[in-house]
Amino acid sequence: MSLDIDYYELLEVERTADDKVLKAAYRKLAMQHHPDKNPGCGDSEARFKAINEAYDCLKDPQKRALYDRFGKEGVRGASNGFGGGGNADFGDIGDIFESIFGSAFGGRQQQRGPARGADLRYDMEIRLEDAFTGCSREIQVDVAARCDACEGSGAKPGTTTHRCGTCGGHGKVRAQQGFFMVERTCPACQGAGEVIADPCGTCHGEGRVDRRKTLTVTIPPGVDEGTRIRLSGEGESGARGAAPGDLYIFLHMARHRVFEREGTTLFTRAPISFTTAALGGEISIPGLDGTRHDIRIPAGIQSGKQLRQRGAGMPVLNGRGHGDLVVQIDVETPTKLSARQKELLAEFRETETGEECPASQGFFGRIKDMWDDLTD
Ligand SMILES: [Zn+2]
Numbered sequence: 484m485s486l487d488i489d490y491y492e493l494l495e496v497e498r499t500a501d502d503k504v505l506k507a508a509y510r511k512l513a514m515q516h517h518p519d520k521n522p523g524c525g526d527s528e529a530r531f532k533a534i535n536e537a538y539d540c541l542k543d544p545q546k547r548a549l550y551d552r553f554g555k556e557g558v559r560g561a562s563n564g565f566g567g568g569g570n571a572d573f574g575d576i577g578d579i580f581e582s583i584f585g586s587a588f589g590g591r592q593q594q595r596g597p598a599r600g601a602d603l604r605y606d607m608e609i610r611l612e613d614a615f616t617g618c619s620r621e622i623q624v625d626v627a628a629r630c631d632a633c634e635g636s637g638a639k640p641g642t643t644t645h646r647c648g649t650c651g652g653h654g655k656v657r658a659q660q661g662f663f664m665v666e667r668t669c670p671a672c673q674g675a676g677e678v679i680a681d682p683c684g685t686c687h688g689e690g691r692v693d694r695r696k697t698l699t700v701t702i703p704p705g706v707d708e709g710t711r712i713r714l715s716g717e718g719e720s721g722a723r724g725a726a727p728g729d730l731y732i733f734l735h736m737a738r739h740r741v742f743e744r745e746g747t748t749l750f751t752r753a754p755i756s757f758t759t760a761a762l763g764g765e766i767s768i769p770g771l772d773g774t775r776h777d778i779r780i781p782a783g784i785q786s787g788k789q790l791r792q793r794g795a796g797m798p799v800l801n802g803r804g805h806g807d808l809v810v811q812i813d814v815e816t817p818t819k820l821s822a823r824q825k826e827l828l829a830e831f832r833e834t835e836t837g838e839e840c841p842a843s844q845g846f847f848g849r850i851k852d853m854w855d856d857l858t859d
């Protein structure tokens with residue numbers, strides 16, 4: 484098909500159109516007639532070539548002047564005369580398009596063939612004890628796995644696929660998005676570049692079927708809330724034999740009845756009796772692996788004081804050593820006293836001088852001074 488139409492008519496612009504108008508008109512028409520958008524349409528392809536030819540001429544002021552005076556022959560003669568230049572050869576539409584829009588595509592054909600399978604997420608809750616020692620868990624996941632009947636090809640066993648007409652086997656088509664051109668996975672072949680004439684009966688041409696898989700997850704010591712474990716290749720199988728995605732295990736920590744955790748530090752609050760606080764003593768805290776940690780309480784300890792047991796905390800993930808165990812002391816005031824205990828405490832009070840509790844003495848001393856000043 485020959486399109487011997489005037490360049491201005493082809494681009495649907497006035498003969499006086501400036502560069503901006505030309506460019507806009509060209510973009511619009513190039514988009515409209517791009518062969519990827521009009522698969523198998525010979526007319527569209529011819530028009531697309533003609534539009535490119537027209538724009539290539541008119542965007543160049545020198546060529547445009549020649550065209551205005553002498554028509555196409557003038558331009559052709561000039562090109563030859565000046566040694567050519569520009570996109571004179573419209574052999575490969577893809578190449579022309581790229582030379583015009585350049586890097587807007589971000590490289591071409593890096594990913595030919597069907598898309599890799601999707602990555603999957605699996606949420607797993609584990610106990611703090613398991614995070615401490617590390618553990619191994621079996622999980623069951625339903626994932627799209629390669630179809631055995633067609634070996635993942637999607638074609639009925641014994642048949643083959645043929646080249647996709649929409650994308651010409653590239654697996655991608657181009658489309659306008661705002662001002663830019665973007666490459667998209669071909670909707671006709673889902674990026675495979677090939678279409679199946681006779682689909683496999685087992686997977687209906689998908690090349691994969693849903694299957695329940697049992698997997699073993701190895702959880703290393705020291706994992707924490709949000710730690711991800713990647714099981715390479717255990718995600719969704721790719722369409723028609725493409726590489727599978729990965730399976731990510733997202734870990735969540737179950738609440739522990741004794742410990743809270745901050746990184747590798749284990750934290751707990753220990754209420755102790757006021758007698759232990761006054762006289763000193765020892766408490767035992769079990770580690771998460773069952774180790775017994777004896778923690779000495781110094782005589783006269785106050786509420787809120789934190790005692791640190793080095794190396795008794797969580798292990799460092801993928802590293803060496805452990806964090807600390809921090810025990811915060813809360814002195815508990817007795818609320819259930821026997822008559823005898825009350826008697827003893829009353830007796831104790833008789834012996835108090837105020838020196839036993841210097842902080843209290845200091846505070847009430849300041850209060851007294853304040854009263855004295857206020858009532859002077
Ligand atoms: Zn295609």
Ligand SMILES: [Zn+2]
Pocket residue numbers: 630631632633634635636637638683684685686687688689690691
């Ligand atoms: Zn199949």
